[in-house]
Amino acid sequence: MHIEERRPIRLVFATFTALIGTFATAAKPARAAPACTTLGTQPIVFIEAGDTQEPLVKRLGERLVNAASPVRIVYKNKRTCDLALDMITPNAMVNDSIPIKYIPSAAEDPAWTPRSPAPVCDADVGGNVLGLGIGATFLSSCTTLPTPRPVDLTEIKGPVQAYGFIAPLASSQVAITAEEGYFAYGFPGGTGQAIPWLDQGQRYSRGPTASTALTCAAAIGLKASQLKGTVPTGNTSTEILNAVASSVAPEAAIGIMGTEIYDAARDKVKLLAFKSFGQRYAYYPDKSATSFDKQNVRDGHYLPWAPTPYLTRVGGNGKAVDLNVQRIVDLVLGARVDADVSGLDQVIASGLVPECAMGVQRSFDGGPLSLYAPPESCACYYESKVPQGATSCATCSSDGVCGAGKCRRGFCEVQ
Amino acid sequence: MNLTTRKLTRNTVPLTVLFLVGLAATATLAACDTNTSAVKDPIPVVDSGGRINPPTTQDGGPGTSADGAANDCVQNPKTSEEIINGCTNAVKIAKTPVLPLLSPDGGLPPLP
Numbered sequence: 001m002h003i004e005e006r007r008p009i010r011l012v013f014a015t016f017t018a019l020i021g022t023f024a025t026a027a028k029p030a031r032a033a034p035a036c037t038t039l040g041t042q043p044i045v046f047i048e049a050g051d052t053q054e055p056l057v058k059r060l061g062e063r064l065v066n067a068a069s070p071v072r073i074v075y076k077n078k079r080t081c082d083l084a085l086d087m088i089t090p091n092a093m094v095n096d097s098i099p100i101k102y103i104p105s106a107a108e109d110p111a112w113t114p115r116s117p118a119p120v121c122d123a124d125v126g127g128n129v130l131g132l133g134i135g136a137t138f139l140s141s142c143t144t145l146p147t148p149r150p151v152d153l154t155e156i157k158g159p160v161q162a163y164g165f166i167a168p169l170a171s172s173q174v175a176i177t178a179e180e181g182y183f184a185y186g187f188p189g190g191t192g193q194a195i196p197w198l199d200q201g202q203r204y205s206r207g208p209t210a211s212t213a214l215t216c217a218a219a220i221g222l223k224a225s226q227l228k229g230t231v232p233t234g235n236t237s238t239e240i241l242n243a244v245a246s247s248v249a250p251e252a253a254i255g256i257m258g259t260e261i262y263d264a265a266r267d268k269v270k271l272l273a274f275k276s277f278g279q280r281y282a283y284y285p286d287k288s289a290t291s292f293d294k295q296n297v298r299d300g301h302y303l304p305w306a307p308t309p310y311l312t313r314v315g316g317n318g319k320a321v322d323l324n325v326q327r328i329v330d331l332v333l334g335a336r337v338d339a340d341v342s343g344l345d346q347v348i349a350s351g352l353v354p355e356c357a358m359g360v361q362r363s364f365d366g367g368p369l370s371l372y373a374p375p376e377s378c379a380c381y382y383e384s385k386v387p388q389g390a391t392s393c394a395t396c397s398s399d400g401v402c403g404a405g406k407c408r409r410g411f412c413e414v415q
Numbered sequence: 416m417n418l419t420t421r422k423l424t425r426n427t428v429p430l431t432v433l434f435l436v437g438l439a440a441t442a443t444l445a446a447c448d449t450n451t452s453a454v455k456d457p458i459p460v461v462d463s464g465g466r467i468n469p470p471t472t473q474d475g476g477p478g479t480s481a482d483g484a485a486n487d488c489v490q491n492p493k494t495s496e497e498i499i500n501g502c503t504n505a506v507k508i509a510k511t512p513v514l515p516l517l518s519p520d521g522g523l524p525p526l527p
């Protein structure tokens with residue numbers, strides 16, 4: 001009896017304690033991130049990049065921050081059309097709902113690798129000047145960008161980014177045609193009758209300013225704004241990956257994604273071979289479902305791809321006004337190799353295709369292909385450096401053994 | 416020939432037969448699966464020489480080979496349509512889905 005009388009008192013006390021705890025937690029300010037500009041003494045380049053470009057930003061950033069002549073990359077993932085607008089306006093990098101991340105040096109975090117989450121930092125009051133914008137598709141697809149562009153803003157064609165349609169590992173599907181994509185993503189619900197992709201809740205998409213949506217939509221004859229899919233709350237590739245991988249309806253589930261993100265998640269989802277309009281067969285981006293060579297992107301058999309535009313402000317000499325930005329651009333394009341930083345290697349390791357390894361080109365999203373011969377080919381080198389890489393090209397140490405070709409990076413390239 | 420050899424032979428034959436029967440059953444099931452037009456497994460097109468793709472004899476566009484058979488890839492492609500159908504050693508997958516809303520000429524209808 002005595003005990004029973006105490007129960008209500010205990011309950012009230014427990015409830016009160018819980019409430020106090022809740023209020024205390026809510027009232028406690030979030031731990032402030034360090035200011036990006038106070039992290040160290042290295043010069044900083046502030047970058048906004050599509051989330052498909054994050055693997056490259058992290059890989060290159062790790063090399064740069066630990067280089068003999070270090071540069072720190074501070075970046076924010078932003079959709080291509082949005083970051084282009086920021087570069088054109090120009091808008092500074094500011095604190096908002098999208099976290100600002102930085103690449104730590106080995107001294108700051110010896111355990112950090114490009115596969116680790118990047119730590120966050122805060123912009124200065126008033127924001128920080130953006131040095132570089134890295135989009136992931138043709139900016140002509142961003143139809144609401146203001147024109148004309150500032151005369152000092154230049155767009156440099158960067159490595160090629162491929163995209164694709166992903167399905168759960170449990171799905172039996174292995175390919176999708178452009179027509180199927182049109183009916184699946186262009187019609188609401190199951191009205192497109194593209195079996196088995198009839199459930200709009202299981203068709204995952206990105207918002208209309210994301211390069212993934214822009215390029216994938218163009219490949220199936222749609223505009224990004226016409227995609228009838230489910231956009232995850234945060235509108236990120238990671239969310240789509242997780243949603244498709246864990247779908248409870250694997251046959252109906254489908255999503256869109258950059259292939260370099262897929263390459264790092266092949267144990268979670270499968271990429272469907274793609275058959276374009278007017279094409280006789282469907283192809284993977286790579287020679288097979290298990291290789292990483294992007295052969296079909298490079299020779300024109302796989303269609304959903306676009307170059308990545310690099311946006312920066314230039315001076316009268318046509319070079320970036322920020323020398324560190326120019327260094328990053330030159331490294332990525334392979335125009336420069338530092339003793340401790342090979343940008344080309346980081347591009348390849350990130351699943352992108354350097355322009356010098358391409359055999360075809362196009363001028364807008366979904367546009368026709370034409371043959372392309374890069375002025376200084378790196379196709380052999382590229383093939384040797386991808387995961388499971390192998391090349392039939394002859395090795396060399398000088399032009400003499402290459403006939404009409406050119407010895408470059410240890411291989412006889414076409415030119 | 417000793418006992419061990421005979422035992423191995425006796426054990427191997429039933430396993431081989433079982434494997435062949437299983438293979439035939441799988442092939443039959445696959446052929447009878449008409450629930451969906453979607454391709455269920457990669458179907459690399461393999462020619463009689465064991466190459467993944469058939470050879471072609473025509474440059475710059477589809478045509479016919481010496482025996483009159485239609486080529487399904489283009490050698491030395493130049494235009495966009497030729498490039499995407501160019502001959503390749505890559506895995507290729509045949510897929511011709513049934514899409515009820517396609518126009519009779521194969522064109523796409525306007526979006527609703």
